[in-house]
Amino acid sequence: MKQFLTVLLAMCIPVVASAAGGGGGNLDSMEPDLGDKASLQRGAQIFTNYCMGCHSAQYQRYKRSAKDLGIPKELYEQNLIFTDARIGELMHNAMPDEQAASWFGNAPPDLTLTARVNGPDWLYSYLRAFYKDESRPLGVNNSVFENVGMPHVMVNQGGLCAEPPHFGQDPKVDPSTGEVVGDEACEEWAIEGSMDPEEFDRAMYDLTNFLVYLGEPALMDRKRIGVYVLIFIGVFFIFAYLLNREYWKDIH
Ligand code: HEC
Incomplete structure (x- = not known):
């Protein structure tokens, strides 16, 4: 489980690859x-x-x-x-x-x-x-x-x-x-x-x-759509959280 979590975490780290051209x-x-x-x-x-x-x-x-x-x-x-x-x-x-x-x-x-x-x-x-x-x-x-x-x-x-x-x-x-x-x-x-x-x-x-x-060429679109997706996830999180609370409220 621990290993799995480590791999999962590593996958979240953004990898910035910058191609170095010739010439040095x-x-x-x-x-x-x-x-x-x-x-x-x-x-x-x-x-x-x-x-x-x-x-x-x-x-x-x-x-x-x-x-x-x-x-x-x-x-x-x-x-x-x-x-x-x-x-x-x-x-x-x-x-x-x-x-x-x-x-x-x-x-x-x-x-x-x-x-x-x-x-x-x-x-x-x-x-x-x-x-x-x-x-x-x-x-x-x-x-x-x-x-x-x-x-x-x-x-x-x-x-x-x-x-x-x-x-x-x-x-x-x-x-x-x-x-x-x-x-x-x-x-x-x-x-x-x-x-x-x-x-x-x-x-x-x-x-x-x-x-x-x-x-x-799609970079601009991707960035714009990315913002909407993050907003959606943010709003969705509120509902998911409330629903979770509702499900668990009678269990102590
Ligand atoms: C008169 C023809 C000509 C014009 C006009 C020209 N180039 Fe080139 N360009 C070449 C040639 C030939 C090569 C290949 C050179 C070599 O490999 O030695 C080259 C290579 C390149 C490379 C290197 C690509 C690589 O990865 O090897 C880039 C970048 C480049 N040109 C950009 C431009 C840009 C931007 C312009 C406009 C401002 C331009 N060129 C105008 C002839 C031209």
């Missing part, structure tokens, strides 16, 4: 907020404009994204579908894998589940980790995913770091003034982007947020 090293942490629809909408916009040329999200339908993000179907169709796909179709793209592999070294993988595989921290850091490296075929490298085949597709917005950006470090404090200095991932820029670093970080936050949503 330190990462900036990123707390997804799937309740922030505006952020998810901005993320979807970036994903469609800058990522879907190469990557698909083939386990998700456009319709589902439109519904969950609160974007009217017509608006979504007009602004966020660039192929001749209809809103009910899966988020495929037209890039042939074999050719892509010969262009980039590796074919761009499908991104529907990338946030589940790599984790939000990894993605958020990876997207901000490109730096100048003339020894690479495309002139860029990535400090989170060494020798990645993907070009820095948002170089115009985010700029290009001159040195490998570093993540997850405590901000340095200037001992003479006590002020925080050098808390940026990149200390020196080879190319300045049109956005300033905070703005670009915010954009990459939104994009990562959207990728987290793509990995598990």
